Amino acid sequence: MAERQTKSYLMHKLREIGVEPNSRHGQNFLIDLNLVELIARSADLGPRDVVLEIGTGTGSLTELMAPQASHVITVEIDANLYELASERLLRFDNVTQLQVDALRNKGSFAPEVLEAVGDALRGTPDSRLKLVANLPYNVATPILSNLLLCDYTPHSMVATIQKELADRIVAEPWSKDYGALSIWMQSQATTEIVRVMSPKVFWPAPKVESAIVKIVVDPERRAAIPDLKYFQQIVRALFLHRRKFLRANVTSAMKRHLTKEQVDAVLDEMEFADDARTEQIDIATMQTFTEKLRQLAPDWTL
Numbered sequence: 001m002a003e004r005q006t007k008s009y010l011m012h013k014l015r016e017i018g019v020e021p022n023s024r025h026g027q028n029f030l031i032d033l034n035l036v037e038l039i040a041r042s043a044d045l046g047p048r049d050v051v052l053e054i055g056t057g058t059g060s061l062t063e064l065m066a067p068q069a070s071h072v073i074t075v076e077i078d079a080n081l082y083e084l085a086s087e088r089l090l091r092f093d094n095v096t097q098l099q100v101d102a103l104r105n106k107g108s109f110a111p112e113v114l115e116a117v118g119d120a121l122r123g124t125p126d127s128r129l130k131l132v133a134n135l136p137y138n139v140a141t142p143i144l145s146n147l148l149l150c151d152y153t154p155h156s157m158v159a160t161i162q163k164e165l166a167d168r169i170v171a172e173p174w175s176k177d178y179g180a181l182s183i184w185m186q187s188q189a190t191t192e193i194v195r196v197m198s199p200k201v202f203w204p205a206p207k208v209e210s211a212i213v214k215i216v217v218d219p220e221r222r223a224a225i226p227d228l229k230y231f232q233q234i235v236r237a238l239f240l241h242r243r244k245f246l247r248a249n250v251t252s253a254m255k256r257h258l259t260k261e262q263v264d265a266v267l268d269e270m271e272f273a274d275d276a277r278t279e280q281i282d283i284a285t286m287q288t289f290t291e292k293l294r295q296l297a298p299d300w301t302l
């Protein structure tokens with residue numbers, strides 16, 4: 001039975017170990033158990049599933065997921081919270097707790113995390129990797145983006161993130177939130193906002209609304225992108241100034257690799273209008289366009 005993670009329970013537990021929630025580490029804890037349950041339920045866990053949770057906190061979500069999954073790897077940067085959660089998680093022999101910064105840098109996961117994930121996947125027949133977490137908001141974007149580039153392709157990701165970030169993940173072309181992140185996610189996965197959450201369901205309350213987002217990887221869509229890293233970087237480069245004319249963005253991004261004539265030729269081949277803007281390119285067109293650029297400038301990097 002999960003312990004009730006109410007505000008007074010949390011205040012009491014944290015005071016016991018002399019901890020004040022640290023906003024630098026995005027320590028906003030969910031105090032509505034129904035929502036903790038909704039996160040776990042949305043992940044649709046089963047015996048093939050290896051769960052990666054970033055941000056153990058007090059272990060409330062971990063405790064719910066452990067009986068449903070094959071293995072849970074849960075990562076916490078804060079030593080005091082790690083200790084607090086270990087008492088609660090001791091009874092599970094399928095939970096690996098790591099006390100480490102989940103990210104080695106903005107572009108990659110800590111090696112300990114990847115090693116634990118690899119071991120659990122190898123130890124589970126027909127395994128699937130699922131990220132399920134109430135993510136620390138300051139590192140939510142690199143965590144979700146990096147997982148789609150690391151050696152272990154996730155089956156899905158269900159995470160609590162800032163609503164503003166969730167809006168960008170699910171945004172469509174021409175909308176104000178459409179950008180590099182929307183293309184990166186939707187080119188490989190279906191994306192959906194499961195629930196928008198008021199700041200009141202967290203303690204301490206953050207300044208902004210949050211949302212549970214569900215991202216389910218589509219292997220066919222992923223396979224249609226021959227070089228994921230190249231694709232990610234081109235999209236980032238072109239969307240740095242998404243309202244500008246596409247021609248100006250491409251010329252600037254490729255300046256040391258393609259001549260003006262080459263850029264003009266590839267834009268004509270794609271039949272882009274002279275006044276086409278980056279923000280209007282849909283995902284399929286971006287994929288075709290990136291492939292043409294990659295054929296012409298395979299060594300390009302951001």
Ligand SMILES: C[S@@+](CC[C@H](N)C(=O)[O-])C[C@H]1O[C@@H](n2cnc3c(N)ncnc32)[C@H](O)[C@@H]1O
Pocket residue numbers: 025026027028029030054055056057058059060061075076077078081100101102103133134135136137139
């Ligand atoms: C939003 S809280 C979620 C806690 C818990 N899962 C819950 O729902 O109550 C985020 C947690 O991530 C931890 N954290 C922050 N940055 C981290 C990082 N880079 N690596 C691992 N954990 C981190 C924080 O200390 C905090 O416990």
